[in-house]
Amino acid sequence: MRRTGTTRRGALTATGAIALGAALSGCGNGDGADVPAGAPVAEARAAAAQVENTLRTTAARTSRGLLDRYEQTIQAHPSAGTGLAPLRDAVRAHTTALSQGGGEALASTRPAATDVRTAVRELAAAERRTADAHTAMLLKAPPELARLLASIAAAGAAHAYLLTELAKETSS
Template sequence: MRRTGTTRRSALTATGAFGLGAVLAGCGSDGGATARRDATGPGARTVSLREDTALKAAQARAGASLLAHYDRVVAAHPMTEAGLAPLRAAVQEHMAALGGRPGTAGSPSPASSAPATDARTALKELAAEERRVADVRAAALLEAGPELARLLASVAAAGAAHAYLLTELAKEIPA
């Protein structure tokens, strides 16, 4: 029997889409970032492209580390695979958008080298890692050029949504 009305998932999807639209609309104006870079001369634009490339590579490595964390949780707790599969696929797409390759392994953070023995705690740790990576990406917006800033804003917003969904998934796992 199909549920009618607004579900938690549809409300979250609508809220996320609205928030993402607002973030992307806010990033579109450029806020003078181009003028600041162009005012320093043609050489500065080349440097900023190098900086963007380095920033993009660092964010791709963070995505690879996050992807490895998803893999460790699924390997340790196979019952979570169905819930984590769509989120893991999105993380893989974000990593690819940032120039990372699926085979590249990121360096695991010390706290996430081995998932917890129970699935609920492992999901909470994964949610904390998603939140940490999303915060790092949001902070990187200040250093990025306009195009990369748009991408990072989108990926950071998705990461924040993943953290929320992982927290909710942890609540649904039997103790």
């Protein structure tokens, strides 16, 4: 018995031909005006660079605020410094990666809690807020920055978990 109708090969060939035709018809600038061919591309790249710069600045500022919280907590509670130092160093590396060389210090906004356990819990909450802020920026970020923000957000979530466990183990 002989097959009739559309085969898979025929459907794929037709789909490829339609896609190729659509791609080729979009290659010209369409209106025939005296607009340089690279002008829309250059404008789009400039806009994307501005969005990336704004997102990096915001993310770096958020990470610097978190780094400031670590510094305050370690200064207020030196006994917790051993457990907090590796996490603080990771946050410092994240801040450096986001800030692209420039980084101003933030003014201390609120002192660390007097109780060590409470201070570590507050630090865990700050880590969660920072991770959430970085995650929220993912949809607007270009691919390379999005990957960086995703890894920093994942590290922040892990830090929050570790800080929560450290708070449970810390004596008041």
